[in-house]
Structure formats: structure tokens, C-alpha cells
Amino acid sequence: MRRRYDRGPAVFSEGSFNSEGSSKAQPHKPATVTSTPAGLSKTDAGKLKIIPLGGLDKIGKNMMALEYEDDIIVMDLGFMFPGPDMPGIDYIIPDTTYLEERKHKIRAHLITHAHEDHVGGIPFILPKLPAPIYAAQFTIKYIERKLEEYKLPFKPEMRVIDQDSGQKIQLGAFSVEFIRITHSIPDACSIAIHTPVGTIINTGDWRFDNDPIDGKPSNKDRLKELGDEGVLLLMCDSTSCEKMGYSPSEKGITDTLDEIFVRNYNKRVIVASFSSQVNRIQLIIDGVAKAKRKLAIVGRSLLANTELAVKMGYIKIPPGLLVKADQIKNVPDAELVVLATGSQGEEMAVLNRMGRGEHRDIKLKASDVVVLCSSIIPGNEKDVWGMVDNLYRWGPYVYQQDMRDFDDLGILHTSGHAYYDEVKEMIELVRPKYYLPIHGEVHHLVHNAEIAKRTGIIKTENIFVIENGQTLEATKDETIKLGPIVQSGSVLIDGSGIGDVQEIVLKDRLAMASDGVFTIIATVNRKTGKLVTSPDIISRGFIYVKDNEELMNKSRQIVKNVFAKRNPRTPANSPIVKNRIRDEISNLLYKVTKRTPIVLPVVIEV
Numbered sequence: 001m002r003r004r005y006d007r008g009p010a011v012f013s014e015g016s017f018n019s020e021g022s023s024k025a026q027p028h029k030p031a032t033v034t035s036t037p038a039g040l041s042k043t044d045a046g047k048l049k050i051i052p053l054g055g056l057d058k059i060g061k062n063m064m065a066l067e068y069e070d071d072i073i074v075m076d077l078g079f080m081f082p083g084p085d086m087p088g089i090d091y092i093i094p095d096t097t098y099l100e101e102r103k104h105k106i107r108a109h110l111i112t113h114a115h116e117d118h119v120g121g122i123p124f125i126l127p128k129l130p131a132p133i134y135a136a137q138f139t140i141k142y143i144e145r146k147l148e149e150y151k152l153p154f155k156p157e158m159r160v161i162d163q164d165s166g167q168k169i170q171l172g173a174f175s176v177e178f179i180r181i182t183h184s185i186p187d188a189c190s191i192a193i194h195t196p197v198g199t200i201i202n203t204g205d206w207r208f209d210n211d212p213i214d215g216k217p218s219n220k221d222r223l224k225e226l227g228d229e230g231v232l233l234l235m236c237d238s239t240s241c242e243k244m245g246y247s248p249s250e251k252g253i254t255d256t257l258d259e260i261f262v263r264n265y266n267k268r269v270i271v272a273s274f275s276s277q278v279n280r281i282q283l284i285i286d287g288v289a290k291a292k293r294k295l296a297i298v299g300r301s302l303l304a305n306t307e308l309a310v311k312m313g314y315i316k317i318p319p320g321l322l323v324k325a326d327q328i329k330n331v332p333d334a335e336l337v338v339l340a341t342g343s344q345g346e347e348m349a350v351l352n353r354m355g356r357g358e359h360r361d362i363k364l365k366a367s368d369v370v371v372l373c374s375s376i377i378p379g380n381e382k383d384v385w386g387m388v389d390n391l392y393r394w395g396p397y398v399y400q401q402d403m404r405d406f407d408d409l410g411i412l413h414t415s416g417h418a419y420y421d422e423v424k425e426m427i428e429l430v431r432p433k434y435y436l437p438i439h440g441e442v443h444h445l446v447h448n449a450e451i452a453k454r455t456g457i458i459k460t461e462n463i464f465v466i467e468n469g470q471t472l473e474a475t476k477d478e479t480i481k482l483g484p485i486v487q488s489g490s491v492l493i494d495g496s497g498i499g500d501v502q503e504i505v506l507k508d509r510l511a512m513a514s515d516g517v518f519t520i521i522a523t524v525n526r527k528t529g530k531l532v533t534s535p536d537i538i539s540r541g542f543i544y545v546k547d548n549e550e551l552m553n554k555s556r557q558i559v560k561n562v563f564a565k566r567n568p569r570t571p572a573n574s575p576i577v578k579n580r581i582r583d584e585i586s587n588l589l590y591k592v593t594k595r596t597p598i599v600l601p602v603v604i605e606v
């Protein structure tokens with residue numbers, strides 16, 4: 001059941017989201033699907049559908065589609081990394097069933113920037129929804145390199161857009177332009193889509209860094225111009241809107257790094273940062289050059305991204321600055337900085353391997369200092385602090401964003417996403433009639449909506465807080481209303497990335513991981529169907545068989561009883577027999593151990 005959202009600070013009279021609990025809401029089943037691939041129904045004529053398929057419930061797997069009669073454009077094809085409740089799952093991508101049923105209509109995929117929650121789904125989704133990809137230069141190069149690792153059945157069509165040219169691309173009923181916006185990666189863009197019912201702006205991930213490292217600020221003039229012309233709907237990033245004020249400029253980190261180099265003038269400095277934050281890599285390079293030190297870059301993703309950015313002119317490295325990892329031992333500590341991966345405590349990243357003493361080229365010393373140029377992404381706290389503890393065991397001092405007051409230092413990280421006042425400024429520039437918070441968990445969306453409401457620029461009933469699958473419909477009279485709910489949800493990608501993993505497989509993996517496996521093997525005579533020996537038991541990750549003879553004997557007795565009571569006409573290896581064994585043994589094991597291992601009955605006929 002759907003009902004008005006009427007709690008909390010914001011009241012949205014359009015009542016736009018399902019507050020009935022996630023079990024009913026996920027995955028959404030198709031409600032009234034009003035168009036069919038076979039043709040356009042009358043009710044769809046002149047109607048623009050706004051279809052969020054990802055990014056509006058959790059941060060990650062961003063995907064938004066616009067559909068106008070026979071044309072569809074898709075914005076971003078992201079993925080999400082799974083939580084610890086999904087063992088063996090590599091990525092989560094959006095459920096794209098709705099678009100697969102209409103794939104002949106898709107004119108283009110427009111990508112806002114090269115972060116994985118916006119491009120990571122491309123290798124898996126593009127084969128299902130083939131269409132040209134449009135993006136700015138760095139993004140296209142990043143995608144091309146990414147796709148080299150996957151064998152796609154066709155060569156995708158890539159089109160580079162110059163986001164500073166004002167160029168408009170006609171894609172069916174849509175005319176599209178990319179607008180430069182600052183974020184934490186080069187060439188991030190907002191997208192303005194001129195549709196037959198009005199102009200729509202998708203901000204992408206953004207913040208207003210008025211003094212960016214690359215010297216290329218957001219194109220606020222164009223945003224304001226579009227606002228003057230009239231914008232029907234603004235879809236706006238919600239990630240950091242709950243933080244008050246303005247996000248600090250990346251340049252603040254420069255001062256902090258300088259200070260750390262001065263304080264530790266006689267020590268080796270190891271800096272860890274996100275490999276995707278190309279501008280920050282430049283900032284660190286500049287800091288190292290200023291401190292007259294050498295820089296060693298270690299870690300596969302960091303090297304790959306730096307190489308790509310250097311090739312494209314987004315990163316400049318002074319000649320003679322770099323040393324190779326295997327040359328580190330030849331550089332005096334006071335003259336060396338190591339830039340490494342692993343600021344989130346990722347298991348295989350360089351910093352974590354150093355912490356465990358497993359890195360080939362770098363052995364930590366008590367005289368080192370480590371600088372984490374990052375903040376802890378929520379959910380990674382345990383991994384990060386575990387790694388930091390390991391680092392301390394070798395003696396170095398560790399500087400962290402969360403401890404900056406303790407160390408009397410400035411910032412070591414800033415968000416790539418707009419704070420409260422930036423969101424407000426964006427709304428004031430664009431002055432849309434309708435507003436849709438995107439890219440966030442529900443509380444982010446609600447607070448973003450609240451900011452919009454407080455500006456007084458947008459009517460409260462024109463602000464939508466919706467979740468994935470809830471469509472909006474815009475018509476020529478410039479009104480937007482809730483549309484039908486379409487199928488949305490998650491597709492789990494495992495290992496090779498080929499098969500989709502079923503929910504049941506995941507449950508089994510979870511049970512195995514937490515409670516282990518209990519296999520019981522019954523060998524029966526093919527003719528008589530009677531047990532020929534006492535059943536064998538193999539237990540893994542559950543209990544040690546030898547220490548639990550009594551439980552094992554009781555389990556064997558259950559199997560014997562099941563066979564003794566078996567209807568002679570039921571085959572010995574039938575599912576009925578195996579299910580009975582499984583149920584009774586599961587009950588016994590739970591009663592005795594309060595654990596629920598996977599019980600696997602195996603019947604072998606000899």
C-alpha cells in the first residue's frame with residue numbers, strides 16, 4: 001500500500017514515497033505499465049516519464065531514464081559494492097527489466113562522470129541495453145580502459161562531448177547539453193535535457209569548489225541562464241546536503257600537507273588517498289615537489305589512474321619527481337614520500353599490506369609517518385581502524401581526518417558533494433518549478449527536499465521524495481505527477497560477472513559462512529533400500545566431529561530411524577527421505593547448539 005509521506009520536517013503533499021517498509025517495497029513489481037514495446041498507447045502521447053532505477057534509496061548504482069513516446073535516454077549506469085551480508089558478491093547493479101523491454105527506444109547513455117557508482121555497471125548493462133555512450137573526455141577514456149578488461153560481444157560506440165562548448169546533441173525527442181561542474185574527478189558534468197514538455201537538469205555528483213585544483217570551476221553562468229529560460233525539474237545530488245555551510249575547498253588539504261611535511265622534515269611520509277580522486281593526486285604531487293622530496297606511487301589502481309590522467313594532461317608531474325617502488329631503498333627517508341592505495345582499509349591495498357608486514361618494497365619503520373588523505377566511508381570503520389592499529393604496531397604516527405583536532409591540523413579530506421548552502425545556491429541559480437532529490441539514502445533525500453522547501457522558490461507540493469521504481473510523469477501543461485511504479489531493484493553480480501546470483505544462493509552462502517556445513521552420507525543397498533553401514537558425517541565450520549560424539553550418534557540415529565520408518569515404495573534417495581533427514585537433523589542441531597548450519601543429506605546407492 002502506498003500512502004502520503006507526512007512525517008518529519010518536510011511535508012510533501014504529492015505523497016511520494018513508500019513508507020510501508022522495505023520488505024514490501026523491494027523489489028518493486030510492475031504496477032500499471034502503460035506502454036508496451038509493441039506500440040504506444042494513447043495515454044502515453046505527449047507524456048514524459050522520469051524513471052529512477054538506481055541511486056534513490058542507497059548511495060550507489062545510479063541510473064535514471066527519461067522516456068518520451070518512442071525515445072528513451074539513460075543517465076549513468078552505476079554499480080554498488082555489497083555489504084558484509086552478501087558473501088561472494090562483487091557488485092550490485094540496478095534491475096533494468098523495464099528498459100530491456102523497451103531497448104529499441106534507447107537513443108543514448110549519458111554518463112555524468114567516471115566514478116564507479118556512475119560507470120561501474122556499464123560492462124554488465126550495456127550488452128543488455130546497447131546504445132551509444134556520451135560523456136566528457138576523461139569519462140570516455142576511463143570507460144574505454146575499463147571495458148578493455150571485459151570481453152563485450154560488440155564494440156561500444158563512444159562519443160566525446162566538450163562540456164564547455166555549449167554543444168547540444170539531438171537524441172530523438174531530446175536535446176541534450178553537458179555542463180561543467182566541480183566534483184572530485186576531472187570532467188564531471190551536469191546534464192540539461194530539453195524535452196518537449198520542458199527542461200530537466202540532472203546535477204550529477206557535484207559541489208561548488210570556487211577555487212578548484214584544476215582551475216576549472218563550475219559553469220554557474222550556464223546554470224543561471226537555463227534558470228532564466230525556465231527549468232521544469234531539477235534533480236539534485238543529496239549525498240552531503242546534511243552538512244551545514246559550504247564544503248571546504250580542496251586547497252585546504254594543501255596547507256595541511258605542507259604543515260605535515262614541515263613537522264616531519266626528517267621522516268619518510270606515506271600518504272594514502274583514493275585512486276579516483278585525480279585532482280587530489282595532483283595536489284599531493286605539488287606538495288611533494290614543494291617539499292623538495294621524491295615521490296613513489298604504489299598500488300595498481302593509483303598507478304593506472306595517474307597514468308591515464310597524465311596522458312590526457314589532467315595531471316602534471318615535474319620531471320625527476322617520481323621514483324619506482326623498487327628504488328625506494330635508495331632514497332633517504334627525509335627526501336621521500338610514498339603515495340599508496342588503501343585509505344579505506346581495503347584488504348589487498350598497499351597500506352593494509354604494509355600494516356601486515358606483507359609489502360614487498362616497503363617495510364614500515366618507527367620513524368615513518370602515515371597520512372590518510374580521506375575520511376572513513378560509513379561502514380568501513382572497522383576495517384580502517386583495524387588497519388590503523390596494525391600500522392601503529394610498527395611504530396609510525398598516523399594522521400587522520402577524524403583526529404585532526406587532536407593533531408592541531410586542518411582538513412585532510414573534503415567531500416566531493418555539495419553541502420547545505422551549495423544546494424541552496426544551486427536551487428537559487430536554476431529556480432526549477434519541480435524538484436527531485438537524487439543520489440542518497442532516504443534521510444539524505446528528505447533533508448535535500450527540506451532545503452528546497454526552505455528556499456521558498458519551489459512549492460512544497462512540487463518537491464518529490466521518491467524511491468527507485470517510482471516514476472514521475474510530466475505533461476505539456478508543465479505539471480509533474482507521480483506515475484506508475486515500474487520494476488526496480490538489485491541484480492547481484494558474482495565473480496566472473498556473467499551469472500546473476502539468486503537470493504537462495506546468497507542465503508546458503510551466509511549460512512555456510514556463519515554456521516558452517518553439516519553433511520550426512522547414508523549408503524544404502526540399491527535393491528533393499530536398507531542402510532548398509534552406519535551413516536558418515538562430515539562437518540565443516542560448525543563443530544568438530546570428534547569432540548561431539550554424542551551429537552553425531554544422535555544424528556546417525558535419526559538417519560537410521562528415517563530409513564526404518566520409510567514407506568518401502570518411496571525410493572531411498574527420493575527428496576521426501578532427504579528432506580525428512582534434513583529437517584530432523586536441523587532441529588536436533590539447533591536444539592543442542594543454537595546454530596543453523598546447512599544440512600546436506602547425501603544418499604548413495606550401492
Ligand SMILES: [Zn+2]
Pocket residue numbers: 113115183205416
Ligand atoms: Zn561521484
